[in-house]
Amino acid sequence: MRLLRIVPDDTKFDFMRFRRISFPVSAMLSIAAIALYFFHGLNFGIDFIGGTLMEVQTKAGPADLAKMRSTIGSLQLGEFQLQQFGAPDDVLIRISQQPGGDEAQQAAVQKVRNALGDEVNYRRVEVVGPSVSTELLAYGTIGLVLAIVAILIYLWFRFEWQFALGAMIANVHDLVLTVGFMSLTGIDFDLTSIAALLTILGYSLNDTVVIYDRIREMLRRYKRMSMPELLNASVNATLSRSIVTHVTVAMSLLALLLFGGQAIHSFTATMMFGVVLVGTYTSVFIASPILIYLGVGRGRIGGAEELGPPPAPATASVSSAPLSPPQRARVRR
Amino acid sequence: MLFFTRWKAAAILLTALAVCLCALPNFFSDNVVRHWPSWAQRHIVLGLDLQGGSHLLLEVDSAAVRKEQLQAINDDVLRVLRQARIPFTGRAIRGNSVEVHITRDADIDSALSKLRELSQPLSGFAGSTGQRTINVTDSGSTITLGPTEPAVTERVRQAVDQSIQIVERRVNELGLVEPTIQREGTDRILVQVPGLQDPSRLKEILGKTAKLDFRMVDVSMTAEQAEQAHPADSEILAGETPGQKYLIEKRVLVSGGDLVDAQPGFDQRTNEPIVNFRFNSAGARKFAEVTQANVGKPFAIVLDNKVISAPVIREPILGGSGQISGNFTVQSANDLAILLRAGALPAPLTIIEERTVGPGLGQDSINAGEHAAYAGAALVIIFMFVTYGLFGLFANVAVAVNVAMIFGVLSLLSATLTLPGIAGIVLTVGIAVDSNVLIYERIREEVRAGRTAINAIDAGFSRALATILDSNITTFIAAAVLFYIGTGPVRGFAVTLGIGIITTLFTAFTLTRLIVAYWVRMWRPRVVPI
Numbered sequence: 001m002r003l004l005r006i007v008p009d010d011t012k013f014d015f016m017r018f019r020r021i022s023f024p025v026s027a028m029l030s031i032a033a034i035a036l037y038f039f040h041g042l043n044f045g046i047d048f049i050g051g052t053l054m055e056v057q058t059k060a061g062p063a064d065l066a067k068m069r070s071t072i073g074s075l076q077l078g079e080f081q082l083q084q085f086g087a088p089d090d091v092l093i094r095i096s097q098q099p100g101g102d103e104a105q106q107a108a109v110q111k112v113r114n115a116l117g118d119e120v121n122y123r124r125v126e127v128v129g130p131s132v133s134t135e136l137l138a139y140g141t142i143g144l145v146l147a148i149v150a151i152l153i154y155l156w157f158r159f160e161w162q163f164a165l166g167a168m169i170a171n172v173h174d175l176v177l178t179v180g181f182m183s184l185t186g187i188d189f190d191l192t193s194i195a196a197l198l199t200i201l202g203y204s205l206n207d208t209v210v211i212y213d214r215i216r217e218m219l220r221r222y223k224r225m226s227m228p229e230l231l232n233a234s235v236n237a238t239l240s241r242s243i244v245t246h247v248t249v250a251m252s253l254l255a256l257l258l259f260g261g262q263a264i265h266s267f268t269a270t271m272m273f274g275v276v277l278v279g280t281y282t283s284v285f286i287a288s289p290i291l292i293y294l295g296v297g298r299g300r301i302g303g304a305e306e307l308g309p310p311p312a313p314a315t316a317s318v319s320s321a322p323l324s325p326p327q328r329a330r331v332r333r
Numbered sequence: 334m335l336f337f338t339r340w341k342a343a344a345i346l347l348t349a350l351a352v353c354l355c356a357l358p359n360f361f362s363d364n365v366v367r368h369w370p371s372w373a374q375r376h377i378v379l380g381l382d383l384q385g386g387s388h389l390l391l392e393v394d395s396a397a398v399r400k401e402q403l404q405a406i407n408d409d410v411l412r413v414l415r416q417a418r419i420p421f422t423g424r425a426i427r428g429n430s431v432e433v434h435i436t437r438d439a440d441i442d443s444a445l446s447k448l449r450e451l452s453q454p455l456s457g458f459a460g461s462t463g464q465r466t467i468n469v470t471d472s473g474s475t476i477t478l479g480p481t482e483p484a485v486t487e488r489v490r491q492a493v494d495q496s497i498q499i500v501e502r503r504v505n506e507l508g509l510v511e512p513t514i515q516r517e518g519t520d521r522i523l524v525q526v527p528g529l530q531d532p533s534r535l536k537e538i539l540g541k542t543a544k545l546d547f548r549m550v551d552v553s554m555t556a557e558q559a560e561q562a563h564p565a566d567s568e569i570l571a572g573e574t575p576g577q578k579y580l581i582e583k584r585v586l587v588s589g590g591d592l593v594d595a596q597p598g599f600d601q602r603t604n605e606p607i608v609n610f611r612f613n614s615a616g617a618r619k620f621a622e623v624t625q626a627n628v629g630k631p632f633a634i635v636l637d638n639k640v641i642s643a644p645v646i647r648e649p650i651l652g653g654s655g656q657i658s659g660n661f662t663v664q665s666a667n668d669l670a671i672l673l674r675a676g677a678l679p680a681p682l683t684i685i686e687e688r689t690v691g692p693g694l695g696q697d698s699i700n701a702g703e704h705a706a707y708a709g710a711a712l713v714i715i716f717m718f719v720t721y722g723l724f725g726l727f728a729n730v731a732v733a734v735n736v737a738m739i740f741g742v743l744s745l746l747s748a749t750l751t752l753p754g755i756a757g758i759v760l761t762v763g764i765a766v767d768s769n770v771l772i773y774e775r776i777r778e779e780v781r782a783g784r785t786a787i788n789a790i791d792a793g794f795s796r797a798l799a800t801i802l803d804s805n806i807t808t809f810i811a812a813a814v815l816f817y818i819g820t821g822p823v824r825g826f827a828v829t830l831g832i833g834i835i836t837t838l839f840t841a842f843t844l845t846r847l848i849v850a851y852w853v854r855m856w857r858p859r860v861v862p863i
Contacts (some may be wrong), residue, residue: 002861009781055694102392102683106536109687113533122530123694126677136820147811154810158803160840180466195753195826198815199700199760202808202830209804210771210784217796241774244720245767248713251592252759255709261701264752 006247007240015235016228019289026173026286029159030226033180040183045190048140050097052109055085056120062088068116075111086262090123102129124130140194144201150171151205159212162294167208170287178274187266196267200274203249207242207283214238215291227296231288242283252274335791335850342851345843347735348598352836355741356707377743380751380825383699385692386527390685391500391539393520398492399429402480406467407431409451410478419444423475430468430479438474444472448478455483456778468799489520492679500682502675503538522682530691534668541683543672545589547620550631551580551642570633572640573660579640581633586623591616595673597666600658605660606666610673617653625649634659636669666863702755709759713766721773724849724863728769731845735765738836746828753826761833764808772797773863786861787853794846809834819851 046053058064065082068091072080079096093112097102105127113122128136148168155164178200182189214234222230253276256268337345358366358376366374381388403426414421421444423434435444452467466484470477480488497514500522504512509526517523529535551559553566556578559569563580570581595610612620623632626647633643634657641659647823661669713732717725739758743750776793784792812834815827852858 005721006720009777022606031593057693060620064409102685106684108539110533113531121691121693122689123691125687129683129686131392131564132686139818139820143815143823146818148816149809150814151384151807167581191821191823192753192756194823195756198811198823198826199756202760202811203763204805205811206767206804209807210800213800237778240777241767241770244770244774246761248716249763251712252709252762255707255712256705256759258805259701260707261565261705263653263698263701264756267756303379322740332843 004007005240007221009240011236011239012232013236013239014232015284016289018285019292022281022285022289023328025176029180030173032178033176033183036180036183042179045188045193046094046133047190047211048133048137050105050128050130052093052095052105052112052128053124053126054093054095054109054112054122055124056091056093057087057123058089058091058120063091065091066300068093071115072112075108075115077108077111091120092264097130097133101307102131105129112243136191139189141326144175144194144197147198147201155209155212159216160296162291162296163212163216166287166294166296167205167212169290170208170282171201171204173286174200174274174278174282177278178270181273182270185269187270192264192267193270196270196274199271200279203275204279204282207245207279208287210241211238211283211288212234215296219296227292228289231291235284235288239284242280244278246276261297303330334854335787335846336848337847342847344623345847348843349738349840352741352745355744356737359740359744366640369540375744375747377740378747378749379695379699380749380754381525381527381688381695382752383695383750384527384553384688385530385690385695386525387529387532387535388686388688389524389526389532389536389539390517390687391496391522391524391682393489393493393496393522393679394681394683394687395489395492395520398489399480399485401680402485402488403429403431406451406478406480409678410448413447413451414444417443417447430477430641431808432475432477435476436476441471441474441476445469445476447478451478455481455487467821471855476598486803488521493520493522495679496682499676499678500524500539503671504535506671506675507535509535521685522730528692530689532689536643536684536687538668538671540681540684541672542678543589543675544637544677545592545673546585546635547587548633548635549586549623549627550633551582557582569636570635570640572643579633581635581640581645584633587612587616587619589673589677591619592673595670597663597670597760598656600656605658606661606663607656608661608666608670608673609654609656611654614653617651620653620655621649621651624651639855656733688709698752702752709762712763717766717769721769722861723852724769724773724776727848727852728766729844731769731840731850732762732765734844735833735840736762736837737831738839742832742836748828749825750829751825753823754829757829758833761837764805764834765837765840768797768805768837769802769845770803772841772845776861777863780861780863786858790849790853794849798842802838805834 056063063084065084069082070311072082072093072095077098081092081094083092083094084090085092095108095112097107109125109127140311148171151171152164155167175197178197181187182193183298187193199305211234214237215231218225218234222233225233253272254270257263257272260268355375356377358374366376375715382690401441407424407426410431414433419440420436421433422436423432425432431782435441449469452465452469455464455466462483466481468479468481470479493516497516501512501514504514504524505528512524514522514524524535524539524548525832526532526535538593539808547863553564556569559567559580563569566584567582570579571577572579591612593611593613593616595608598607598609599605600607626648628646631645634641641657644658657669671792672756714729717728718858719725721728739761742748748754772793776789779789779792782789809831812827812831816822816831819827
């Protein structure tokens, strides 16, 4: 049987050359994402800003949104939103946080329940008080940050600090772009979104470590190869794996997107963007080339002349290992 | 890399099988599983977001606990100084302490030593901690007493413990099925009731402190007159109907703590719903004394600082039982009886988070999850087969075993599976597939580098496994951090992810290798079919 090869064997793409494009583009996109976050903001769900969310299903036919709107409007609960959610008889009601602490939120729910009465089934009622929402946001953020820091420390021990820093930049880049995407699309940002961001972090990290592992291996094996060449060889060697893995992830996400239902729709959409789109790009065009700038392996390579614009003299810190004849040619094994 | 002793192979297969089998109880109905030995009954609990039900997070009002603690010190100061006949002025609660001014300088020393006796050594887990409950300081003739921080913490902890017990009793009295009640953090209580669709009544029951007192009505003036000024030992309390006010003495004659039973019933004359109660012997004696001494006067039944009723004592009540009548409905009489039986909360509880999921939505989520899982699995299985042929099938077997093992471990731990938890499993499946992809791609590379089939497979495994270990440890660290600091949903995600990484490492390092090794031994291949 002839097996599928998405990526042909022995590719020799010069990925490192693209860093002159990919870095400015990524920098601009990241700044745009941050700007979006600050000026456009995230559509924070009740988990983080408090308030009430009710998903109701009308018992008799499609929901009459206008009527429901006027019913709830007459309760004077401040800002509220109604939204069709999936099926025509499914309505999402969002009520902003009520002034007056935790008890006031509960009172508001009771009012809506009384007003809508028996016409609807309550599929979901969520009330998050002010104290909890602040904490959830804080814990979510602290969780993300601490996870990144812990990983950074591990990578620092396991690799060199440049790798740790490179991985962190790549992962934060993924997260920032994803947050930008969430801001742009107005996807509800709630606890599930934090889970999505964590998953993206997990995949991003997995990818970065796989490539870094290969780079480290090549660094040990080809002591005289220039850094861009070595990185190109590493990325090309892992290219097939990167693509295959991301295709399988895209497939399971596609299944979740098509059949997974409304409840995890935004989760999957976010993952699709963060893992499949950004993750693939980052692992090839950001995570590896950034090592050039961070100065990985400068001490190990006999001549670092290709790294910086001014030809640097051969460094004195060459290891005592006998050097193989200058290997300027491509990777061959 | 490809050599396994017989024992090792057997151990690997048995481990995998045993862990997979742990998932078995999930596939049978409770009626079937009930007949199994108890160690085999552990199964995954569906989170409320999947099975429907109510999740309420309650917070114990620790400010009220502190206030009460201060009030107790305040009362103690009064008692101690009066007993010692030391004249004083300006006894008051200021901020977090009680201040008292000793009138005569000569008394200061004796007052200090008397007041210091109020401070008890604070016992910790391992006996005495060397700390005391109250800080007593003096500046000139003013003595300040404040509870120490450990004492406050301890008091709050006790209050939360007590609240949990009472919440448990109340929830059980309501007859709800399989509720879980647990402490969250320092001052919170999580109540989860599967299958409960409308938690309104539960919330109402939990929201009441249910502090019941029997006190005398102050008849020296009317409540309206008291608006301007009233005796210091009395206070104005609201009644059941809006606008109704009573002037009630602060002194508590008998408290709800002396009740042993309370049942709803009907008044024989008016047929209105009432609550019948019975005191314990101490309560009965006190109640008898009070009613004997106050025939013809009104007394008040006060619940949570609200007067339920203020009947006139017509005759001494000696039997220790009585009835409360108010404007009850059958339901509210029943609720009050529940509250009285379960006892009063040491401090008010506030509902700070509520999540209720109807059974329809939960079932929809499960169905959607199942469909998506089947579709995703089908796509991935076909793709892996098309890409890696026979080895793709090996990978599919390994990933399937991996998922079964995740469910096995989750069952062993009786873990709760939530939607974010499912996300964690999806991530794990991705990582598990990836570990196989890494191995196979590495083998392909080694083949291209000119190695023989067996050599290439061997080298592919040993090189790829190093990478797999690295990347999984990194992700595991992330999962561990999230588990320790995360709450609810994030934690569920971290649990499945963490377990998934361990099973992935297990299958990649043992099972996949074992399958391939066995295949190599059987077929002695010259070409690697990938």
